[in-house]
Amino acid sequence: MSVGVAKGGRILVVDDEPMVRDTLGQVLADEGYVVDVAVDGEDALDCIKAARPDAILLDLMMPGMNGRQFLQALRNDPSYQNVPVLIMTAVHGLEVNLASIGASEVVEKPFDVDDLLNKVALAVYRARDADRLAAQSPLQAISHEPPPEPREGGVVLVVEHDRAKLQQLDLVLSERGYTVVSMTRALAQLSRLARALRPHAILLEVTSEGVLDVARELRSGKEHEPVSMLLFARGAAGEADLQNATDTDLVGYVDKQR
DSSP states (O other): OOEOSSSSSEEEEESHHHHHHHHHHHHHHHHEEEEESSSSSSHHHHHHHHHHEEEEEESSSOOOOOOOHHHHHHHTGGTTTTEEEEESSSSTTTTHHHHTOOOOEESSSOOOOHHHHHHHHHHHHHHHHHHHTTOOOOOHHHSOOOOOOOOEEEEEEEEEOHHHHHHHHHHHHHTTTTTEESSOOOOHHHHHHHHHHHOOOEETTTTHHHHHHHHHHHHHHHOOOOOOOOESSOOOOOTTTSOOOOOHHHHHHHHHHH
């Protein structure tokens, strides 16, 4: 079964619990992903053959073909060796060698929606970047000439506490070719994401939780190269670089960073 519209990519959710499948399906569809769901490993393999996903959310403990068996079957097929798989687990602090089982990330239950969506967005972005590099001709791969600029506009990190406004801004930026990693509060992972993604721009709404502390850290430049960052407010706020900001203002700022 599939839900959603093709904006952010295709995600396969594999879990034997209907509530988990339904909840994740709705959350991901609301973010613009097409979502396929499977009840076990065999069902998941059938889904993949019907439509290749950009990323997979996988429960390890399932009846029938479990998550580990599914991963082994998936990685044995060269066509799907690079599809990112995020392991879902209720065991907090789970220590597992992800590479040894063919996975790329762990998502803990119960889900932190912002953390989940950011990990999915990061997985999709990296998968598409890997596919783009793999599609280069051998001559392009060994050439010393700089590669052509990708058609995508790059990554934009956005923190906005109002989820409706966040989703609207995400949609506008995505339609302009940007890959948007968004959250409703400035999580501790934001600095790590900035180091990993080297975003084209960072947009931080000043009244969102944790934003001012993260902004100070990012502007200190101690942990990563400086990036284009804008502190904005939808109304009036003294700490904001841009007050009474509209989506048009924010998109204009991002476009100017090209």
